[in-house]
Amino acid sequence: MATQETVEHKYVYDFAEGNRDLKDLLGGKGANLAEMTNLGLPVPPGFTITTEACQAYLTTGREPDGLAGQIEAHLESLEREMGRRLGDPGDPLLVSVRSGAKFSMPGMMETVLNVGLNDRSVIGLSTQAGGNDRFAWDSYRRLIQMFGKTVCEVPGEEFEHALDEAKHAKGTRNDLDLDADDLRGLVDAYKKIFAKHTGREFPQEPREQLDLAIRAVFDSWNAERAILYRRQERIPADLGTAVNVVSMVFGNLGPDSGTGVAFTRDPGSGAQGIYGDYLANAQGEDVVAGIRNTVPLQELEQLDKSSYDELLGIMARLEEHYKDLCDIEFTIERGKLWMLQTRVGKRTAAAAFVIAGQLVDEGLIDLDEALHRVNGAQLAQLMFPRFQLDHDVPPVAKGIGASPGAASGKVVFTSARAVELAAEGESVILVRRETNPDDLNGMIAAKGILTSRGGKTSHAAVVARGMGKTCVSGADELEVNVPAKKFTVGGHTVGEGDVVSIDGTTGKVYLGEVPVMPSEVVQYFEGSLDPEHIDNPLVRAVHRIMTHADAARRLRVRTNADTGADAARARRFGAEGIGLCRTEHMFLGDRRELVERLILAAGEREREDALAALLPLQRADFVEIFREMDGLPVTVRLIDPPLHEFLPPLEQLAVNVAVAQERGEDVAKEEALLSAVRRMHEENPMLGLRGVRLGLVIPGLFAMQVRAIAEAAVAVTRDGGTACPEIMVPLVGAVQELETVRAEAEKIIAEVVGDSGVEVLIGTMIEVPRAALTAGQIAEAAEFFSFGTNDLTQMAWGFSRDDVEGAFFWRYLELGIFGISPFESIDADGVGRLVRIAAEEGRAARPGLKLGVCGEHGGDPDSVHFFHEVGLDYVSCSPFRVPVARLEAGRAAVSTTGSDSR
Numbered sequence: 089m090a091t092q093e094t095v096e097h098k099y100v101y102d103f104a105e106g107n108r109d110l111k112d113l114l115g116g117k118g119a120n121l122a123e124m125t126n127l128g129l130p131v132p133p134g135f136t137i138t139t140e141a142c143q144a145y146l147t148t149g150r151e152p153d154g155l156a157g158q159i160e161a162h163l164e165s166l167e168r169e170m171g172r173r174l175g176d177p178g179d180p181l182l183v184s185v186r187s188g189a190k191f192s193m194p195g196m197m198e199t200v201l202n203v204g205l206n207d208r209s210v211i212g213l214s215t216q217a218g219g220n221d222r223f224a225w226d227s228y229r230r231l232i233q234m235f236g237k238t239v240c241e242v243p244g245e246e247f248e249h250a251l252d253e254a255k256h257a258k259g260t261r262n263d264l265d266l267d268a269d270d271l272r273g274l275v276d277a278y279k280k281i282f283a284k285h286t287g288r289e290f291p292q293e294p295r296e297q298l299d300l301a302i303r304a305v306f307d308s309w310n311a312e313r314a315i316l317y318r319r320q321e322r323i324p325a326d327l328g329t330a331v332n333v334v335s336m337v338f339g340n341l342g343p344d345s346g347t348g349v350a351f352t353r354d355p356g357s358g359a360q361g362i363y364g365d366y367l368a369n370a371q372g373e374d375v376v377a378g379i380r381n382t383v384p385l386q387e388l389e390q391l392d393k394s395s396y397d398e399l400l401g402i403m404a405r406l407e408e409h410y411k412d413l414c415d416i417e418f419t420i421e422r423g424k425l426w427m428l429q430t431r432v433g434k435r436t437a438a439a440a441f442v443i444a445g446q447l448v449d450e451g452l453i454d455l456d457e458a459l460h461r462v463n464g465a466q467l468a469q470l471m472f473p474r475f476q477l478d479h480d481v482p483p484v485a486k487g488i489g490a491s492p493g494a495a496s497g498k499v500v501f502t503s504a505r506a507v508e509l510a511a512e513g514e515s516v517i518l519v520r521r522e523t524n525p526d527d528l529n530g531m532i533a534a535k536g537i538l539t540s541r542g543g544k545t546s547h548a549a550v551v552a553r554g555m556g557k558t559c560v561s562g563a564d565e566l567e568v569n570v571p572a573k574k575f576t577v578g579g580h581t582v583g584e585g586d587v588v589s590i591d592g593t594t595g596k597v598y599l600g601e602v603p604v605m606p607s608e609v610v611q612y613f614e615g616s617l618d619p620e621h622i623d624n625p626l627v628r629a630v631h632r633i634m635t636h637a638d639a640a641r642r643l644r645v646r647t648n649a650d651t652g653a654d655a656a657r658a659r660r661f662g663a664e665g666i667g668l669c670r671t672e673h674m675f676l677g678d679r680r681e682l683v684e685r686l687i688l689a690a691g692e693r694e695r696e697d698a699l700a701a702l703l704p705l706q707r708a709d710f711v712e713i714f715r716e717m718d719g720l721p722v723t724v725r726l727i728d729p730p731l732h733e734f735l736p737p738l739e740q741l742a743v744n745v746a747v748a749q750e751r752g753e754d755v756a757k758e759e760a761l762l763s764a765v766r767r768m769h770e771e772n773p774m775l776g777l778r779g780v781r782l783g784l785v786i787p788g789l790f791a792m793q794v795r796a797i798a799e800a801a802v803a804v805t806r807d808g809g810t811a812c813p814e815i816m817v818p819l820v821g822a823v824q825e826l827e828t829v830r831a832e833a834e835k836i837i838a839e840v841v842g843d844s845g846v847e848v849l850i851g852t853m854i855e856v857p858r859a860a861l862t863a864g865q866i867a868e869a870a871e872f873f874s875f876g877t878n879d880l881t882q883m884a885w886g887f888s889r890d891d892v893e894g895a896f897f898w899r900y901l902e903l904g905i906f907g908i909s910p911f912e913s914i915d916a917d918g919v920g921r922l923v924r925i926a927a928e929e930g931r932a933a934r935p936g937l938k939l940g941v942c943g944e945h946g947g948d949p950d951s952v953h954f955f956h957e958v959g960l961d962y963v964s965c966s967p968f969r970v971p972v973a974r975l976e977a978g979r980a981a982v983s984t985t986g987s988d989s990r
Contacts, residue, residue, distance in 0.1 A: 100155070101122070101138065102136055103131060106118060106121075106123075106136065112597070114188075118188050121332065129427050130424075132337050132428070133334075133335050133381070135332075135333055136330050136332050142331070157332075159298075178215070178380050181333075181335060185203055186334065189327060189330070191327075192434065193329075201234055203231065204297065205227060207800055209294070215225060225275060227338070236286075239300050242285040250278060259921065278290075284805070305331045309329045313529065322907055322950075338419070346368040347367055348365055348480070349415070349416065351413060352403045352404070356491070356492060357436075357438065358625070363402070363544075365383070366840070368383075370732050381562055397423075411751055416570055437466035440462045441629040445625070458633055459636055463979065465556065465949060472493065473604070473607060484562045484578050484580055488561050490542075491537075491549060491557055493558030494592070496587060499584055501520070501592055506518045506531075506713070509533075517537070517590060520539050520570070532555065537561075539561045541562060552592075560592055563577075577597075580599065608626070612970055641974065645970055645973045648666070648668040649713070649962060655716040657967045669729075669964070670728070672729050674705070682701050685698040686702070695787070698790055707796040710797050711803055711804055718809045720811055721813075726783060726794065727783075728778055730768070738766065741761065745759060779818040779820075783817070783829055791832055797815060800813075805846050811846060817850070817881075818855070853865075862922070864933040874942045876914065877944070877945045880922060881914075884915075884922060885918070905959070916954050924958050927960065939962075941955055945965060
């Protein structure tokens with residue numbers, strides 16, 4: 089009987105075997121290390137353990153069969169290439185172990201450097217480095233610190249306290265002043281900390297160190313902070329992470345060595361030039377951790393011109409190769425440059441637009457690709473206000489503007505407190521000496537981040553830019569005392585709860601709350617700035633990309649507006665009509681009394697009098713809106729909410745009547761009102777007498793609104809304008825409801841419109857699941873559908889939006905039941921399927937059926953892409969979100985070939 093040979097699954101790749109297109113398998117870091125290796129750049133040799141190995145480990149709880157042997161084989165190959173063995177006492181090979189998922193994730197495990205060092209090989213490392221004992225013991229203490237914190241969950245602050253004590257004993261604040269004997273003592277202190285928290289001695293077997301570090305990387309995929317970041321960035325939970333094992337190169341060998349981070353363009357502004365940070369006599373984590381303030385990359389030219397020139401050449405080559413801004417990590421070991429990482433760099437919203445425009449000008453990408461490189465969330469960030477500093481507001485400190493924006497809030501010193509206050513609705517500024525991955529939840533909760541250490545490439549800066557948070561880093565005038573919950577600067581003491589303002593562009597820090605002013609991007613959208621004649625590269629870039637988005641998109645963009653002022657602003661922002669004009673908002677304020685008269689009407693005559701009083705007010709509202717939207721469609725939703733919303737609460741009214749009766753006052757009117765409120769009281773009013781049901785139960789109500797709409801349209805047309813009204817009947821669940829309302833409306837429209845030339849469409853809002861499922865029937869009586877996705881989501885899920893978001897959504901998000909609230913982004917599988925069914929069956933019954941959406945999802949970037957794919961004609965959103973929807977509609981139209989702008 090023939091035997092079938094089993095082919096072992098490949099879980100480990102040398103850098104030379106991969107490329108940048110294998111990010112799903114090798115993770116972003118591994119794929120890019122492979123790409124640089126293939127380009128012939130100076131990359132330390134190493135290998136990558138795939139995301140498939142991680143997925144198998146997380147599924148079964150153990151390493152997949154064959155993985156250990158493959159690691160051993162690749163390690164032996166690496167040892168042969170380097171001429172050293174892992175942890176050899178005489179001439180040790182040391183490696184770093186680094187996580188690397190497909191998407192850059194600040195919540196993932198930190199790097200472990202110098203794996204392979206132990207009590208014997210530290211002597212060999214010193215010999216290898218020419219008798220540099222300080223370097224060897226510094227490398228060993230770093231291994232114990234990193235390994236203890238990231239692999240064995242030893243509290244990092246205990247290592248930091250031991251380091252601070254060693255510096256204090258030496259009479260210095262700089263760790264470079266610690267000599268070999270000081271560091272040898274620090275290693276002993278670190279070992280004791282490790283043993284206290286783990287119950288075992290620090291592992292001396294190099295392969296055990298490596299295996300434990302690899303498993304820790306796998307486990308970190310499901311660490312709390314990683315889950316939090318994935319949820320924040322909507323990254324799928326089943327991707328897993330790769331592990332990169334890289335032979336060590338050392339930046340802490342002395343003044344002719346160092347480490348740095350470089351960007352091929354400024355990730356804050358998009359400006360071209362030399363941008364980055366360098367730290368002499370340091371290892372890579374020192375830069376991103378911000379434990380010592382760096383020097384600008386330009387200073388490397390004076391320190392090591394040969395490495396500087398080589399680095400600039402590599403930067404130019406990488407940017408041309410990747411056709412994008414590149415983020416680069418490098419180390420110089422005794423004058424030899426090594427490339428440790430490159431990736432398409434995170435950037436601020438402003439830089440994203442500016443760089444996209446630059447790359448088009450340079451011929452590296454076309455306008456379609458430029459549109460892929462930006463997104464609606466970034467555009468929304470650019471529309472937020474900035475500080476108003478017309479008068480002299482002196483800053484109390486100045487750091488590095490690490491992530492632009494203007495943020496004011498109460499000072500907090502811990503992530504836990506930031507989360508706590510933010511949950512109470514407070515705006516907070518998280519103040520730290522430096523941040524680390526454990527601070528991620530606090531950084532998400534905060535309006536801004538302020539650190540006294542670090543530079544533009546520190547952890548705080550990189551993560552803040554990725555999340556669009558305002559950040560000022562390296563404000564070294566601040567003396568931050570976390571245990572005492574205060575910082576001091578320039579004679580001022582700022583405690584927890586005090587308000588500060590930070591400017592992420594200038595790096596300035598102000599006491600108290602600073603007023604803000606509109607952004608120039610908003611001024612551009614409102615028409616007060618001419619992009620062709622303004623010396624502002626951001627506004628010019630926004631104009632150029634928005635122009636292309638408008639030319640490319642198929643989806644039209646309307647607005648939700650109930651007043652002439654809102655309509656006018658939305659039109660300036662590019663709205664192509666009104667997709668939702670809520671008429672119930674027109675019955676508030678001084679008009680509430682007229683609604684009470686309508687509700688309390690004892691008979692037909694009183695009801696007709698109340699409606700007659702409301703008619704001219706409604707007509708005037710519509711005239712104003714039709715004039716502002718001259719020539720553009722206006723979808724008017726007939727009154728939707730239950731009438732009891734216009735009346736006092738039942739309990740309050742009952743108490744008032746009882747008290748007045750006790751006093752012997754005349755309460756006849758109040759008693760009549762109380763009787764009406766009791767009569768109309770519903771246990772679940774959102775599923776009760778509202779929408780089309782009101783129009784059928786209260787004679788003349790819808791007729792009055794239809795007449796007001798038609799008369800307003802005729803009046804505007806006779807004044808030389810063009811009114812395009814669309815009457816939308818809400819909450820329809822059966823075609824018979826719509827047919828009844830439509831029959832009455834058509835009679836009124838025919839009577840009013842006459843030969844004026846005004847055309848009035850009649851359609852319905854699809855917000856009841858039954859309407860979606862019987863759309864083919866309803867389309868026979870409707871000329872358009874507008875999907876009310878707020879109510880459709882409530883009814884499809886059985887959620888009351890007003891109640892559930894604060895009650896348990898946080899838990900659903902925490903458990904991963906939701907990746908994002910279904911009220912924020914369309915639930916494509918459930919609610920989206922109802923939309924798809926209604927669109928397909930509605931158009932099958934009426935081929936010319938106009939389809940739109942007017943719920944909150946109309947301005948959500950991801951939802952806009954779904955509505956484009958389903959084939960809707962337009963989305964409608966709030967005026968401020970109109971530019972966002974325009975941009976995303978353009979991106980959706982050119983996204984068929986795919987490009988991920990995350």
